[in-house]
Amino acid sequence: MVAAQPSTTALREARDRASRARFATLIQRQGALIALVVTMVFGWLRYGQEGFTGTYNITEALRYNAMFALIALGMTFVIMTGGIDLSVGAVAVLGSVMAARASGEGPWVATLVAIATGVAIGLLNGVLISRFRIQPFIVTLATLLGGRGLALLAANNSVQSLSTEAFSNGFIDISGREIGPVPLPVAIAAVAFVIGTVLLNLTRFGRHVLAIGGNEEAARLAGVPIDRTIIVVYVLSGGLAGLAGAILAAYTFSGNPNEAVGWELSAIAAVVVGGTLLTGGLGSVWTTLVGVLLLGAIINMLNFESLDPYWQQVIRGLFLLVVVILQSRLRRPASG
Amino acid sequence: MAGTSPATPARADRAPGPRRDAPAASRLAGVARQMRGPLGALVLLVIYNALFNADAFLTRQSFNVNATQVAVVVIVGVGLTMVIATGGIDLSVGAIMAISGSLAPIIFLADSAPWATPFLGAAMAYVLPVLLGGALGAFNGGLITGFRIQPIIATLVLFIAGRGIAQVMTGGRLQSFREPDWQYVGLGRPLGIPFQVILMLTVVAVAAWAMRATTFGRYVLAIGGNPAAARLAGVPVRRVTVAVYVISGLLAGLAGLIEIAINSSADANRIGLNRELDAIAAVAVGGTSLLGGRATIVGTLIGALIIQLIRFTLLTEGASDAVVRIVSAGAILVAVLIQRQRGT
Numbered sequence: 001m002v003a004a005q006p007s008t009t010a011l012r013e014a015r016d017r018a019s020r021a022r023f024a025t026l027i028q029r030q031g032a033l034i035a036l037v038v039t040m041v042f043g044w045l046r047y048g049q050e051g052f053t054g055t056y057n058i059t060e061a062l063r064y065n066a067m068f069a070l071i072a073l074g075m076t077f078v079i080m081t082g083g084i085d086l087s088v089g090a091v092a093v094l095g096s097v098m099a100a101r102a103s104g105e106g107p108w109v110a111t112l113v114a115i116a117t118g119v120a121i122g123l124l125n126g127v128l129i130s131r132f133r134i135q136p137f138i139v140t141l142a143t144l145l146g147g148r149g150l151a152l153l154a155a156n157n158s159v160q161s162l163s164t165e166a167f168s169n170g171f172i173d174i175s176g177r178e179i180g181p182v183p184l185p186v187a188i189a190a191v192a193f194v195i196g197t198v199l200l201n202l203t204r205f206g207r208h209v210l211a212i213g214g215n216e217e218a219a220r221l222a223g224v225p226i227d228r229t230i231i232v233v234y235v236l237s238g239g240l241a242g243l244a245g246a247i248l249a250a251y252t253f254s255g256n257p258n259e260a261v262g263w264e265l266s267a268i269a270a271v272v273v274g275g276t277l278l279t280g281g282l283g284s285v286w287t288t289l290v291g292v293l294l295l296g297a298i299i300n301m302l303n304f305e306s307l308d309p310y311w312q313q314v315i316r317g318l319f320l321l322v323v324v325i326l327q328s329r330l331r332r333p334a335s336g
Numbered sequence: 337m338a339g340t341s342p343a344t345p346a347r348a349d350r351a352p353g354p355r356r357d358a359p360a361a362s363r364l365a366g367v368a369r370q371m372r373g374p375l376g377a378l379v380l381l382v383i384y385n386a387l388f389n390a391d392a393f394l395t396r397q398s399f400n401v402n403a404t405q406v407a408v409v410v411i412v413g414v415g416l417t418m419v420i421a422t423g424g425i426d427l428s429v430g431a432i433m434a435i436s437g438s439l440a441p442i443i444f445l446a447d448s449a450p451w452a453t454p455f456l457g458a459a460m461a462y463v464l465p466v467l468l469g470g471a472l473g474a475f476n477g478g479l480i481t482g483f484r485i486q487p488i489i490a491t492l493v494l495f496i497a498g499r500g501i502a503q504v505m506t507g508g509r510l511q512s513f514r515e516p517d518w519q520y521v522g523l524g525r526p527l528g529i530p531f532q533v534i535l536m537l538t539v540v541a542v543a544a545w546a547m548r549a550t551t552f553g554r555y556v557l558a559i560g561g562n563p564a565a566a567r568l569a570g571v572p573v574r575r576v577t578v579a580v581y582v583i584s585g586l587l588a589g590l591a592g593l594i595e596i597a598i599n600s601s602a603d604a605n606r607i608g609l610n611r612e613l614d615a616i617a618a619v620a621v622g623g624t625s626l627l628g629g630r631a632t633i634v635g636t637l638i639g640a641l642i643i644q645l646i647r648f649t650l651l652t653e654g655a656s657d658a659v660v661r662i663v664s665a666g667a668i669l670v671a672v673l674i675q676r677q678r679g680t
Binding site for chain 1: 425427479483484485486488489490492493494495496497498499500501503504508604613616617620626627656657658659660661662664665666668669672673676
């Protein structure tokens with residue numbers, strides 16, 4: 001009896017700890033989703049049926065955020081390998097200028113040109129990172145700076161306007177068209193996320209990505225083709241950024257080298273808010289999608305309040321702060 | 337990834353007791369040997385410009401222009417070098433520049449200043465913004481050590497919010513001013529040399545000394561080399577980590593003041609824009625490892641000068657801004673690649 005006393009206490013403590021850890025994991029995994037639902041309900045109550053949650057607003061907000069979703073998808077794969085891609089904003093802009101230049105050839109050619117541009121830069125990133133062992137941060141910082149330069153060059157130091165045929169040959173439909181009620185960019189992003197999930201969860205490539213992020217040395221010893229996987233990941237990120245660039249050109253009717261400033265950091269924020277750890281080895285593409293939608297919903301909601309735009313930056317920063325502090329608090333009992 | 341980096345804080349190890357007694361000349365030679373690559377590149381750029389570009393290059397005006405443009409990047413870069421030496425990164429320096437640069441005019445333009453004299457008002461317009469920068473650095477350091485948030489994310493918070501905070505402070509208005517006395521920090525020319533260049537050289541000298549000769553400098557490198565080992569060896573990891581972000585914030589605050597003094601105006605949207613990228617590039621070109629554990633303050637000065645001279649050379653040759661950016665990006669990659677190959 002005397003001996004049983006502490007062991008029941010210990011048992012209860014262990015059970016408490018386990019349930020707390022389960023709760024923490026739930027919040028960590030689904031916290032962004034819960035926050036998104038709360039945000040939507042709040043918006044519905046505050047702005048009425050035809051406001052924030054009205055069909056028009058949701059359609060247009062999704063159309064705009066589809067570009068971020070594509071970029072954040074690529075970023076998720078990069079971050080899961082333990083890397084980072086700072087070049088995606090510059091690649092998107094370069095893609096938009098290239099798409100605008102090729103807009104006379106129709107939507108397919110223009111989109112392929114933009115994707116190919118992104119793939120080329122992603123290939124450069126991947127080769128420099130894997131073969132030449134330069135840190136991802138530096139490589140993609142350089143391609144960020146150089147990519148913006150290339151975009152300026154390709155646009156002759158001004159804004160690249162669309163060719164006149166672009167308004168009749170279907171180019172502007174890349175962003176403007178709807179399939180049923182769904183804007184085309186949203187459909188594209190949805191397909192990309194489905195493919196992304198399949199890649200990550202059902203293929204050898206996906207397992208390699210997570211293995212490299214978890215422990216690169218162990219993955220190498222286990223025979224994972226490190227260089228190839230890393231190159232593919234950055235090519236994926238570049239290609240998706242290029243695709244987002246084609247949508248951007250159709251969305252803004254131009255290729256503007258000064259657009260998309262800071263997109264890389266918005267994408268990183270979305271990945272983090274979704275719950276993917278920056279240390280790599282863990283994560284899911286769906287939480288990233290939820291992160292993108294949550295950040296998009298909050299920015300969109302701020303538009304309903306007639307706030308000065310700079311308050312939006314402050315609130316976005318505060319929001320990121322709250323999220324990362326919560327995540328760090330939740331991480332501790334689980335790891336400790 | 338940080339765990340696979342070489343765990344030797346090279347500089348701290350290679351400078352044991354006897355070497356510090358060595359004559360200054362041979363110590364200088366040691367620095368020169370370590371900086372061979374970047375220094376060589378810088379010398380080549382200077383020689384090229386002196387030979388083929390003499391009319392534009394060998395003038396006091398061009399010296400002042402180049403030195404002025406480099407000063408802000410170097411002052412920010414010195415703080416960043418220390419942050420990077422601990423294995424961290426500070427993305428918020430440009431935003432901190434915007435906040436301090438927006439606060440200063442609010443203080444010295446105030447009609448009913450609480451300060452007794454205009455002199456005190458001007459002094460406060462120096463002191464408070466720099467201290468605010470330091471406080472924001474402490475905020476970054478607190479997030480990183482207290483909540484164990486990764487530096488890139490922790491400083492991303494202020495990167496996103498900082499420029500907004502600066503605009504909230506100014507109500508989004510552009511502040512223009514003419515305060516020659518206060519603007520000495522940007523426009524002063526003692527002995528014909530821009531004051532901010534003297535300031536820059538002082539910052540570089542003090543920081544280089546601190547990194548080589550003080551316990552603090554060794555702690556910084558030890559943390560970057562292997563944080564777990566540093567903790568076990570009794571290094572006050574948290575305190576030193578917070579300190580480097582505070583230093584980075586203080587220097588960014590100072591850089592913000594220089595920038596608005598040069599421009600005679602403060603636009604919260606533009607002060608310090610992209611300076612974090614310029615400074616990180618200078619640090620990398622100068623030879624500081626982004627994995628931490630190896631740092632050179634003088635290298636950051638040389639790195640910033642190299643990037644500035646490449647820009648200057650191309651622009652005087654008539655190249656467009658686009659070409660300058662592409663070549664600068666290539667130069668960063670080449671510089672890091674060369675160091676990488678020599679390092680391993």
